Amino acid sequence: MKRHQRRRLQEWLVSLPTLFWLSLFLVIPTLLVFAIAFRPANPYGGIGPGWTLETIRSLWDAGYLAIAWRTLWISLLTTVLCLLLAVPTGYFIARAPEKWRNRLLMFVIVPFWTSFLVRVFAWRSLLHPEGLIKRMLEALGLAGPQATLLYHPAAVVLVMVYTFLPFTILPIYAAAEKFDFRLVEAARDLGARPFQAFRRVFLPGIRRGLLTAVLVVFIPALGSYIIPDLVGGPSSEMLGNKIAQRVFVDRNLPHAAALSAVLILAVLAPLIAVLVLQRKKDRADIVIGEAP
């Protein structure tokens, strides 16, 4: 056998286990979601015989449109708030003395390593009518005894910002750390006001970090399920909650599949938008990370 052919064979042999596993448990299941959306449900919570367009048609419903719209604005608002907090923080960490940088970074990473469910629960008890925040607001006269903090879209946004903020800070910090801050000084020397220098020199300089940050918040935010479930209540339901309801309450898998298909398309949209917006050169790196 030729050397070249042997190398090809070896490559296939080492790659085959994961290619096989991920085809079986990632690619095929995703395709199945699209297929099952066109199948009828059977009364036992399974998938009936034949094909139908009924499920897809039933998605065009005022209730669903309201939920799709809410999912979108909650995710967008979360992304914007995360960026507003993450840019100054990432900037500060990148400008801190080297000794401090790693410590600060550790402080940012540690909470994101604790159990996600536990963090959401912690907020649930803080926002509870008997919880600390409510009491503080009452003591300050900012909230009446009847005000509810929990089960409100604002609570969902708050906890989502809490959950996704570390993911936003990291890429912005990584970009800011590589940024040449002498450029900002040069702009200032040339007469730019501090905010002008920040907006016209620093922000474009960390553009790639910003784009990565937007994707790592916006995409998972669209698929949120636990946060609206535990702190949101019925008035803050998102697409994820509807999918779970169709599976666990109504036991209607085709309906859940149709909603999931919508979510998959919604997740793909920002990815494609970035591909179009970005210059060819650094396209792939933003979407799929730094390729080896």
Next chain:
Amino acid sequence: MKKSRLPLAVTVLVLAFFYLPIVILIVNSFNSARFSSSWQGFTLGWYAQLFRSPEIWAAVRNTLIIAVTSTAVSLVLGTAAAFALHRYAGSRLQRLHYTLIYTPLVVPEILMGISLLMAFVAAGVGLGLFTIFLAHVTFCVSYVAMVVLARLQDFDFSLIEAAQDLGASPWQSTRKVLLPLLLPGLAAGGLLAFTLSVDDFVITFFVAGPGSTTLPLRIYSLIKYGAPPLINALSTLLLAVTLTAVVASQKLARLKR
């Protein structure tokens, strides 16, 4: 040039925001008050009650079975994948391979959960510990592959060639040179997979069946229907375990770097 204080102020605020809920949760796990947020005396009672609960122990057992098995399998698969990605970098197959490995890291968990559920239902596989294991391997592989890949990129492959020039067989050079040097990366990847498996709720929720309740599933039902202080205690313990694992994996990842 006067420096703006704004970034400092925001950073301090953000860090306070990060730690406030966690600190209060830990403090409240030792609070003898049942519902109130005011301090009513120190107690270890919630922990004692936790240790006496048979449901918690059953959940711990299920969680550990799944975490150990899925870590083992994802370590083998992920390491092979990382090796392929590194060794044959740039080929068309590896670009596809990389995209496949990367996808679970960006896809929202609920989509992975629901699509796996559909696949298991369509294939007629009964839901239970086995389906949870399959699901966990599927997302753990990606993390293991990424961690090991990062380690491989620092690895000096001329060491292998040197070993072979000195007469080592391919097997010997792999076992005696590559593996020992790669071990910290494997341990870090394994710990990460273990932590993620122990912690996963959303995907597990979709593919779990009767009798396969894991710890996060138990916590979820406690949050929905149970006593808050009990969850505080359980959360504090879980936090301690996760943090220990993370610190250990960080130490390992940095070892001899």
